[in-house]
Amino acid sequence: QVQLVESGGGLVQPGGSLRLSCAASINMFRSYNMSWYRRAPGKQLELVATITTSGGTTYRNSVKGRFTISRDNAKKTVFLQMNSLKAEDTAVYYCNRPGSESFSWGQGTQVTVSS
Numbered sequence: 001q002v003q004l005v006e007s008g009g010g011l012v013q014p015g016g017s018l019r020l021s022c023a024a025s026i027n028m029f030r031s032y033n034m035s036w037y038r039r040a041p042g043k044q045l046e047l048v049a050t051i052t053t054s055g056g057t058t059y060r061n062s063v064k065g066r067f068t069i070s071r072d073n074a075k076k077t078v079f080l081q082m083n084s085l086k087a088e089d090t091a092v093y094y095c096n097r098p099g100s101e102s103f104s105w106g107q108g109t110q111v112t113v114s115s
Helices: none
Strands: 004-007 010-012 018-024 034-039 045-051 057-059 067-072 077-082 091-096 109-113
Touching (some): 034 067, 045 077, 077 091
Antiparallel strands (some): 004 018, 034 045, 045 057, 067 077, 091 109
């Protein structure tokens, strides 16, 4: 059974940085595109960033230039480096496959941006 474990969240001041990690117990991890999602309080889940099997990346407009998604296939881990954080980045962050064929969701990691 696939397990996704997100970590690295916390409380950070506006302008600060955090690096999120997602450890995946997935056979053939390297063969899957992976994404980061987030759910802010009272809002729907939204796609933040995606990395393809070949390392191509896409981002939602609001995080472009501030967030960087990367992956380490040997460690079956996906990362999200978040810089210049804003209050509106506050959310629970999750990783999963992009699209409708998602794996079971992990518990996520809380990111709170506040002074």
